[in-house]
Structures are given as structure tokens and as C-alpha cells.
Amino acid sequence: MMSLALKSLIFDWRRFSPAVVAVAFSGLLVLLQAALILGIFSLSSLYVTRSSADLWIGYPGVQSVDLGRPISDQAELSAWMQPGVRQVEPFLWGSGEWRTESQGMVNVYIVGVSLDPGALALATVLTPAQRANLAEPGAVLIDDGDVHKLGVQLGDAVEINGRRVHVVGLTHGLRGLGGVNVIASLSTTRDLDPAAGPAGMVAYVLAQFDSSKAATSAVHRLNRVGQSSGFEALSTEAFAERTTSYWLSESGAGVAFLFGSVVALAVAIIITSQTLTAAVVGSIKEYAALRALGFSMGSLRAIVLEQSAWVGVAGLAAAGLLTFLLAFVARAQGVPIILSPLMMVAAGAIIILVALGSGAWALRRVALADPASLLL
Structure with missing residues (x-):
């Protein structure tokens, strides 16, 4: 049977839709930032990955393909x-x-x-x-x-x-x-x-x-x-990874991209938590009615967390669709984008955690669900 949390979300979807949108764009931001970072810095190893060699032999300790020295x-x-x-x-x-x-x-x-x-x-x-x-x-x-x-x-x-x-x-x-x-x-x-x-x-x-x-x-x-x-021998995969890692970690551009991603994720978490908190506050009377019907405070908290999880799932689905559409447009325009399965799984986990964390932050407002408030 459909849970009470899911029923309430479907019935009162207008109230929770801003939270879904916030989660969706948070996920879109995380995915596209990661895809752009990997896509841009993968350009550094193009001459390795576009060749059909099984191994490369270069100067000992060479960090990037463009830093080769005669052997x-x-x-x-x-x-x-x-x-x-x-x-x-x-x-x-x-x-x-x-x-x-x-x-x-x-x-x-x-x-x-x-x-x-x-x-x-x-x-x-x-x-x-x-x-x-x-x-x-x-x-x-x-x-x-x-x-x-x-x-x-x-x-x-x-x-x-x-x-x-x-x-x-x-x-x-x-x-x-x-x-x-x-x-x-x-x-x-x-x-x-x-x-x-x-x-x-x-x-x-x-x-x-x-x-x-x-x-x-x-x-x-x-x-x-x-x-x-x-000289030193490296497999093609190892040399490409070393080259990309060098540009990502050692170059100032790589550090700037990573710092920007962290800031973007922090902003996404704040916006999502505030949006979910507003949705919970807007439903205080409904929660108070459930208290009057005999629901414990623990049950109400479980409902809020389940609603947050469903908001995260809906936002994740929307973020995935938007990401694939924008990635298609970016590739058509020659913008380097890399969407790996591991990256998408990691981003999905982050999105769900953001939604659950935002729901946990909103739990402090559930205490306002006093049945006496229905008399006001």
C-alpha cells in the first residue's frame, strides 16, 4: 500500500514542488561540475587515449604527456x-x-x-x-x-x-x-x-x-x-590517468575548479534545506492533526524523513533528465563532457544525502506540531 508520506506528497505536491526543483538543480549542478572538470582535464591526455598503443615508454617519473623529455x-x-x-x-x-x-x-x-x-x-x-x-x-x-x-x-x-x-x-x-x-x-x-x-x-x-x-x-x-x-614504461590507462591527475591537482586551474565545486555544493545544500524546511513549516497543521489522531513524535519524524527521501528521488530523476539533455547540447557544441557510471552513482548518492540531511534539519520544526495549534 502507498505510504502516508507519499500520499501527502502527491496530494500536496504544490507545496513540495519547490523542494523537488531545488534538489533537481542541486544534482544538476553537482553532475555538470564534475562532468566539466573531468571533460576539460581529459583534454590533457588526448594524445594518449586517442592512440592504440598498449604501453608508453618515457622519461622516468614523467608527469604529463606534454612534459616528455628525450630518452x-x-x-x-x-x-x-x-x-x-x-x-x-x-x-x-x-x-x-x-x-x-x-x-x-x-x-x-x-x-x-x-x-x-x-x-x-x-x-x-x-x-x-x-x-x-x-x-x-x-x-x-x-x-x-x-x-x-x-x-x-x-x-x-x-x-x-x-x-x-x-x-x-x-x-x-x-x-x-x-x-x-x-x-x-x-x-x-x-x-x-x-x-x-x-x-x-x-x-x-x-x-x-x-x-x-x-x-x-x-x-x-x-x-x-x-x-x-x-626510461619508464606505463600502460596507456596509467599514463592517461597520471596526465589528467597532474593537470587536475597540480595546476591552478584544477584547484580553482575543485574549490568552485565545493562552493556550489554548499550553496545547493543550503538552498535545499531551506526549501524543505519551508515545506515542513507549511504542513505544521497537518502534522498537528496527525498528533491529535495519536501519531507519536517519532512517527512524525519518520514521515518527514520519508518525504525528504521521496523528494530526493524525484529531484534525482529530474536532475538526470536535465543533465543528459544539457550534456547532449554541450557535446553538439564541442564542449568536453564526461559522464561516467561511477560519477553518476556518486552524484546520485550525494543528492539523496542532501535531501535526507535537509529533512533532518527540518525536523526541529516538527516539534511545533502541537494539536492545540488546531484551535487557533
């Missing part, structure tokens, strides 16, 4: 010696000054990738045709989201570090978090920034294996060799 060619040889290895390729990360007449100078990262049709680096982004275009000396690719910032169009010629290059193609979804990224071949990258790969050294070595078990075993073996040879 010796011993890393590539060691990777080829691992059982179950299928493919190994170098990856360069340099820097430069992009100069145009219209925009002046823009600092850019130069990403050097293999041009093989089945290359591991950016395997899910670059097409074989784009890799073939990069074979031309001085050819580069830029992201379509950086066209305005760089002040060029497809086919334009510019200078990087004083050397002439020309834009032969546009990528999509590769806008960098720490700056503008320019993609080139390995040879072009070395010409533009000799420090990116001096004496045959590379920033990273990417490797793919026959199975995940072989890749996991290779990580342990490579790290034993790397202790003396000056």
Missing part, C-alpha cells in the same frame, strides 16, 4: 625484445613559435608521429590520407578548433621556429589543454625543433602487444631494465 634509443630496442610485441614506434614532442602576419607569434607544441598507415600514435584520429600528406617536407596538421587562434586556413604557409611550413589538413577534437598542438612527421619535427629528438633520441616509445597479459608483463620487465637505462 635513449635503448628504450625502443628493449621494447622490441619483449615477448608478444606486435608493433613499436617512436613519438616526438617538441615546441616552437608559430608566426603569421595576422596573428603574430603563438607558442605551439610540435607532435611528431609515424606515417605508416597502421601507426599507433593518434590511430583513432588521423586517416591514412592525412599521414600520407605529412610525408611532404614542412607539412603540418592543426585542429579545426585552433584555426582562428593560429590565424590560418587550410593550405596556408607560415613559419615555425623560422622554418617555413604549410597546413595540409585539419584534425577534429585534438585541441590541447596546455596550448596549441601541431602534428607533423618525425623528420619534420626534428627539423623544426632539433631538441625534440637530438642524436636519434625520442620523447616516447609506443608499443602494442598480442594480448593485455603480454603488455602487463612487458611493463614490469621494461621498468627493471629502465632503472639503469633511464
